[in-house]
Amino acid sequence: MNGSAESVPGTDSAEERVLAVLRRTTLEIVPEVEPALFTPDRTLSDLGCNSIDRAEIVTLAMEELGIAVPVHEFHQGMDLGTLAAIMRKQL
């Protein structure tokens, strides 16, 4: 997976919405992230986010989407596409 958030094989519109929310919250929490680097194959760590940034981004995204994913479903090193897919299931 190396396409943009708008055209990733195997993603549906709901998952694209999740990715868009993740992208927006990432840029809100970590303003220095280069927006073009936000692609489903990258991890938040790849973008320079530390563990607290990552928790903040996921929390904010869940709030915006109105979902609650159990904390144990998240794992370190998940790429953004996988993260979006897990959140998508709760929609």
Next chain:
Amino acid sequence: MSGPVADGRAVVVTGLGVLGAVAADPGDLSVALRAGRCALTAPAPPADADRPGVSWPAFTAELASEDVPKRALDALPGLPEDLRTAARRTALRAPAPVCAAVVAALQAWLEAGLDRTAPPPERIGVVVAGNNLTERVTEDGRTRAERNPVYLPARYALHHQDTDHVATLSRVLGVRGEGCTVGGASASGNLALAHGARMLAAGAADVCLVVGAMTPLSQLQTRGYLTLGAMAPAHGAPVRPPAPFDAGHRGFHPGQAAACMVLETVASARLRGARSLAGLVGAAVVLDGNHLADPSVDGEVRAMEGALAQAGVSASDVGWVSTHGTGSPLGDRTEADALRKVFGTGDDGPWVNATKSLTGHCLSAAGVVEAVAAVVQLRGGFVHPDPGRREPVDASLRFTGDEPRRARGGFVLSNGFGFGGINSAVVLAHPQV
């Protein structure tokens, strides 16, 4: 602070910073003080203003918007690239008051030339003035967590600590010496100055940044001050805010500002070739043995006389007094009585003004804001006016009115009194005295 003897560990001020409703930096503060530019305005009534029992402040001096500190950080002139990167990376994630503290500290850091030449980071300390600084963080967090606990912002456990200020400042500036918050309610600013000066006098550091933390009040804190009658309520308010010590005073008006004063030993300043802006020559803190909001003449007199004694300065050497002066009728009357006891009632007594007439009451930060304002006035050779004082509560004290005054002598005494009988005073000196 070792009296009049200018030994190497005597304490001088080498940098100033301020960001708040009253001014965007120390130069702007100088203009505001000289002109008597008042930052207080009447806030819009809350949505439920018609509900019986609802009350809100008569006047406030608040930042124009939440993002003022972030925009000020981006616009800060002369910031070296590495500092700008560290500051953006850290402070843009921080709550607005912490970001404001970073901006004020960076202003002072640059003025002191610490970006060019500084002692080792292990010899630099930071003291943040204030306690209960984060109720707003908690109030916002609770609102979000009430929908679902999972929505509590992930940084809550970090951001709700008062020491988030200390940690963030140390990260941005690379400070690795001693650091802490110092709490003393509305006397916090002077307490932090006293603590910082002692850190230097004891040899624990060569430079200490003393930072007054901006205090955006939570709804509960605002209501609490209104309930006690300490804060002036909107109901029955006059069109313009009465100044402290005016017969129309009816409580304090909350203000928002962060401020920073770089304290440094004379030896360190000399070694770096840093300019001394003023001397911090005396500080005293005394308790009343009282846990209420009930000020005492005795405690205030002891604080003022203690600071003067430590400075080796007599009351007649003091050119003006920067009062605690909040506009609380009981507080103003008590301080006026204490001033008469210390300075007498002669025509040649010191000028008396109240910076809160322009800034609002900056609470935890007030003492640092007012010390920064005092150094600005000492250097500018003026005592700022207090517009809004039509009828002084005490005719025997020399209050400033609508015009700035010229102070004689090179010493200013700055008072700070807190709930629970915490009395403090500091003495600042012009560098040429």
